[in-house]
Amino acid sequence: MTTTIRKLFPIILLxxxxxxxxxxxxxxxxxxxxxxxxxxxxVEVNMDGPMLRWAxxxxxxxxxxxxxxxxxxxxxxxxxxxxxxxxxxxxxSAAEVESLRSQFRSPTWSRVVGVRxxxxxxxxxxxxxxxxxxxxxxxxxxxxxxxxxxxxxxxPIEVEQLSDLGGEFGIxxxxxxxxxxxxxxxADKGDQK
Amino acid sequence: MNPIDQNPNPIENALKEALRREDxxxxxxxxxxxxxxxxxxxxxxxxxxxxxxxxxALRWAAFAGVSTCLTLGGIHYRHLQRERVQGEAAKQQLMxxxxxxxxxxxxxxxxxxxxxxxxxxxxxxxxxxxxxS
Numbered sequence: 001m002t003t004t005i006r007k008l009f010p011i012i013l014l015x016x017x018x019x020x021x022x023x024x025x026x027x028x029x030x031x032x033x034x035x036x037x038x039x040x041x042x043v044e045v046n047m048d049g050p051m052l053r054w055a056x057x058x059x060x061x062x063x064x065x066x067x068x069x070x071x072x073x074x075x076x077x078x079x080x081x082x083x084x085x086x087x088x089x090x091x092x093s094a095a096e097v098e099s100l101r102s103q104f105r106s107p108t109w110s111r112v113v114g115v116r117x118x119x120x121x122x123x124x125x126x127x128x129x130x131x132x133x134x135x136x137x138x139x140x141x142x143x144x145x146x147x148x149x150x151x152x153x154x155x156p157i158e159v160e161q162l163s164d165l166g167g168e169f170g171i172x173x174x175x176x177x178x179x180x181x182x183x184x185x186x187a188d189k190g191d192q193k
Numbered sequence: 194m195n196p197i198d199q200n201p202n203p204i205e206n207a208l209k210e211a212l213r214r215e216d217x218x219x220x221x222x223x224x225x226x227x228x229x230x231x232x233x234x235x236x237x238x239x240x241x242x243x244x245x246x247x248x249x250a251l252r253w254a255a256f257a258g259v260s261t262c263l264t265l266g267g268i269h270y271r272h273l274q275r276e277r278v279q280g281e282a283a284k285q286q287l288m289x290x291x292x293x294x295x296x297x298x299x300x301x302x303x304x305x306x307x308x309x310x311x312x313x314x315x316x317x318x319x320x321x322x323x324x325x326s
Contacts, residue, residue, distance in 0.1 A: 045289060045293075047283070047286065047290065051283060055283035055286065058277075058281055058283065058284040059284055059287075069288060073287065081290040081293050083293055115301055117304065124297065124300060124304060126298065140294060149293060149297055151293060153294060162291070162294055162295050162298055163295060163298040163299045164295065164299075
């Protein structure tokens, strides 16, 4: 019996490793969790597949917004959101955000948008995860002077549709300063690997 | 000669005539049978379904059954109510997550559009050229 287990152990290990890696893919970077201690307000949303399916059952078919949301989450595997609002500026360090970003600088992730604004200090990074030339996930890291937001959506998602939700779901569309005002420092776009 | 036949008394003759044997009408038997059936149906006791509760054991069993059903129904209703509340909370969480994701993505889009938008010639362009990282 023991010898059989010993013989099968490498096979079990080989089978287990992808599962463990898969599970790790869905987890949040541990660094971000520690920021909640400093935050004035924290939003934490952890929704995996079954939870998403269950929650989407309660979305109204009559409400156009909820109908859109139901369509959007139909094929999603998980949604993780961490949003921290601080009372003061510089509550988190640039290094902390950088370490967060660095976790998505891997061949599986493509940095699609990277906005750096020295004027208003609003920095946004958008990473796409592609699998077989199809969208398999999106990570958004938004670092503002008093707010840090991390969003990880696992599964295929319509980015345009999701972006539209930003200005339609009760949250007013964010208005940026006109181009004639103070300069916007740096923006990276189309940094696909 | 029969003395009765020779009886000249008219009263006696009338009586004889009245008591003369006569066959019953053909419908009489049917009428009688129908009447008997009607009477027997009326005299039989009514067997209502409620009669089963006349037995105490059955009465208690029915009471226990109804009580169990009501209790289980109440528990199920409470469970459904709780599930609905939890589902609504989960929905709110989902919507909040989508709103946050949407707003941040929208912000990124706006910023990129802002940077790409042409600037008027009159104003100095202090913008640092876009770089790819």
